[in-house]
């Protein structure tokens with residue numbers, strides 16, 4: 646979280662957008678050897694849901710499933726026959742996601758692909774309305790290049806963790822912070838319109 650706790654609580658208190666019971670359960674459940682800091686929180690989940698409900702997409706791609714929380718939030722705006730494809734390379738985490746998703750009304754709308762997103766994305770023959778990039782930071786720029794021809798005109802690309810715990814503005818940056826900073830800079834030089842939102846760890850919202 647990059648904003649202070651008091652301001653965060655103010656935002657939470659005045660946010661009126663309920664999450665389904667199963668989402669709360671997924672957030673609060675205990676998982677063995679899993680760092681839950683990696684997942685979207687309530688606020689980010691509601692943001693993803695609202696973007697999806699505004700866009701009313703047919704196809705969504707998520708790069709980095711984790712335990713399925715964000716996938717389920719993104720599904721909330723899907724068209725009746727819409728589908729979400731999400732990619733996860735860790736087998737143990739993949740199983741948690743399958744289990745979490747199988748208990749929800751979106752189980753037939755979500756396809757979780759197990760494997761490295763770098764190999765899977767080029768094989769996808771779909772044009773997506775929304776793409777959520779949320780896997781290994783070192784490949785963010787590779788993902789952006791790989792999805793270039795997979796996003797529809799006026800499609801939305803969301804990129805997570807672009808403010809990296811606020812470290813992005815420090816003079817002395819560690820390796821990952823430098824990678825994310827370079828990504829944000831490189832993105833600005835591309836032919837997209839984008840805005841960085843200070844939600845949770847920072848989301849770069851791009852319109853194609």
Ligand SMILES: C[S@@+](CC[C@H](N)C(=O)[O-])C[C@H]1O[C@@H](n2cnc3c(N)ncnc32)[C@H](O)[C@@H]1O
Nearest residue numbers: 684685709711715733734735761762779780781
């Ligand atoms: C930050 S978590 C995703 C969080 C989730 N989107 C959410 O908001 O709740 C990143 C996930 O990406 C997965 N991942 C990392 N590199 C990957 C790759 N090259 N291909 C597919 N998944 C990858 C990790 O195993 C991890 O589960």
